Amino acid sequence: MQGWEDIRDEVLRRIRARDWAPGVTIPTEEDLARDFGCARATVNRALRDLADQGLLERRRKAGTRVALLPVRRATFEIPVIRREVEGRGATYAHRVLSWRRMVPPPPVASRLGSAAELLFVETLHLADGLPFALETRWLNTRVVPTLPDLTLVSLNEWLVRNVAYATGEIAISAEPADAREAEALGLAAGAALLVTERVTRGDEAPITFVRLAHAPGYRLRSEV
Amino acid sequence: MQGWEDIRDEVLRRIRARDWAPGVTIPTEEDLARDFGCARATVNRALRDLADQGLLERRRKAGTRVALLPVRRATFEIPVIRREVEGRGATYAHRVLSWRRMVPPPPVASRLGSAAELLFVETLHLADGLPFALETRWLNTRVVPTLPDLTLVSLNEWLVRNVAYATGEIAISAEPADAREAEALGLAAGAALLVTERVTRGDEAPITFVRLAHAPGYRLRSEV
DNA sequence: CAGTGGTCTAGACCACTCC
DNA sequence: GAGTGGTCTAGACCACTGT
Numbered sequence: 001m002q003g004w005e006d007i008r009d010e011v012l013r014r015i016r017a018r019d020w021a022p023g024v025t026i027p028t029e030e031d032l033a034r035d036f037g038c039a040r041a042t043v044n045r046a047l048r049d050l051a052d053q054g055l056l057e058r059r060r061k062a063g064t065r066v067a068l069l070p071v072r073r074a075t076f077e078i079p080v081i082r083r084e085v086e087g088r089g090a091t092y093a094h095r096v097l098s099w100r101r102m103v104p105p106p107p108v109a110s111r112l113g114s115a116a117e118l119l120f121v122e123t124l125h126l127a128d129g130l131p132f133a134l135e136t137r138w139l140n141t142r143v144v145p146t147l148p149d150l151t152l153v154s155l156n157e158w159l160v161r162n163v164a165y166a167t168g169e170i171a172i173s174a175e176p177a178d179a180r181e182a183e184a185l186g187l188a189a190g191a192a193l194l195v196t197e198r199v200t201r202g203d204e205a206p207i208t209f210v211r212l213a214h215a216p217g218y219r220l221r222s223e224v
Numbered sequence: 225m226q227g228w229e230d231i232r233d234e235v236l237r238r239i240r241a242r243d244w245a246p247g248v249t250i251p252t253e254e255d256l257a258r259d260f261g262c263a264r265a266t267v268n269r270a271l272r273d274l275a276d277q278g279l280l281e282r283r284r285k286a287g288t289r290v291a292l293l294p295v296r297r298a299t300f301e302i303p304v305i306r307r308e309v310e311g312r313g314a315t316y317a318h319r320v321l322s323w324r325r326m327v328p329p330p331p332v333a334s335r336l337g338s339a340a341e342l343l344f345v346e347t348l349h350l351a352d353g354l355p356f357a358l359e360t361r362w363l364n365t366r367v368v369p370t371l372p373d374l375t376l377v378s379l380n381e382w383l384v385r386n387v388a389y390a391t392g393e394i395a396i397s398a399e400p401a402d403a404r405e406a407e408a409l410g411l412a413a414g415a416a417l418l419v420t421e422r423v424t425r426g427d428e429a430p431i432t433f434v435r436l437a438h439a440p441g442y443r444l445r446s447e448v
Numbered sequence: 449c450a451g452t453g454g455t456c457t458a459g460a461c462c463a464c465t466c467c
Numbered sequence: 468g469a470g471t472g473g474t475c476t477a478g479a480c481c482a483c484t485g486t
Contacts, residue, residue: 039475047453058453161293174419176416203240286464
């Protein structure tokens with residue numbers, strides 16, 4: 001007996017073995033369904049999965065072709081920091097370094113699409129007592145009327161649980177540590193940091209902008 | 225008329241609006257199918273999509289619950305460098321800086337699971353004539369008997385088109401530029417570089433290890 | 449216009465897992 | 468044991484697009 005995963009694996013095998021070389025059109029779903037002795041929907045599920053991975057290109061009428069330059073899609077899981085630290089077998093802690101109301105600097109304002117005064121919070125995340133990441137957050141308090149005790153729960157986590165979001169973007173880059181980051185993370189200024197920046201927006205208003213500067217040694221990993 | 229995407233959007237709306245709060249069990253597929261006036265398979269497709277995104281957790285018998293701490297899954301497209309440069313509207317070029325046979329350094333050998341002699345190739349990728357990324361590659365020539373003229377086609381691209389691969393991993397980190405990278409990219413030593421490292425393996429033998437050190441300003445982006 | 453993928457349906461059986 | 472999601476089927480109609 002065979003399921004759609006078996007069919008996907010067999011198609012994948014034929015692609016890798018170059019039975020179906022890059023650029024060539026493979027048989028139609030109907031033909032494959034007959035060959036494999038299953039329903040067309042099952043073949044469709046298998047081919048759709050491979051197309052989602054970028055290995056096949058599908059177009060109505062034109063058929064299904066093996067991708068010439070497969071665009072690898074690497075998926076990274078971006079968990080809440082506490083989970084990430086605990087997942088490494090370390091003990092999580094966080095410390096709020098400062099908070100105040102302030103008008104965001106231009107780069108933050110433009111990303112959020114709002115130059116209104118925001119709550120600024122600086123949090124150091126620790127793994128086994130050592131600096132793990134410095135979080136720099138600007139928060140629109142209009143959409144978040146009541147706040148938790150920041151010393152008890154990470155704002156990061158509280159927002160995930162309590163605020164409805166609509167859309168967002170993530171950007172990853174490498175940047176030299178500025179004076180503040182270097183001090184908080186216990187590094188020399190200019191040290192290479194992996195920085196992730198996230199913008200989160202609600203239906204109407206922007207919610208928050210977060211910049212996470214990770215201590216050296218941090219890696220994002222993905223299987224392909 | 226409604227399709228599975230409409231149902232997915234409506235479920236997403238209810239999650240965001242907290243009609244269905246984090247942690248609660250939502251109605252069964254059968255119930256939802258009746259409510260929406262469609263077949264169960266259509267509801268299944270919609271809920272499966274949201275579960276794949278990490279917003280729902282599904283278990284047989286237990287039902288479908290709204291995730292408490294949704295693990296955001298950010299998907300980044302990792303295209304061939306030429307495509308990436310051209311996608312930014314720039315002109316692509318590459319220059320092979322050096323190549324030789326050598327035993328890989330221990331970190332590379334352990335990643336590939338092979339300490340045999342490999343072909344080492346150093347390639348500078350250019351966008352509009354400016355350094356874009358420095359590629360450092362170790363290639364198992366046993367699985368790649370014939371090589372192209374490296375000055376004509378990027379080894380990166382040639383491999384994608386001509387070598388069957390089975391599995392691989394990608395890791396992303398921030399690292400200070402070493403002397404070689406700084407020279408090739410025209411930077412000061414220690415500059416923060418976004419580094420992507422990829423291991424590719426065939427059915428039996430390792431194929432290649434690639435390290436890409438991207439010039440400052442490089443960002444990976446993803447919608448969430 | 450015609451061929452191909454995209455999706456929906458109604459029903460069925462199965463696999464897993466909670467009780 | 469029983470409830471729920473996971474998947475398959477056979478058929479149908481539709482949407483897109485190359486010719």
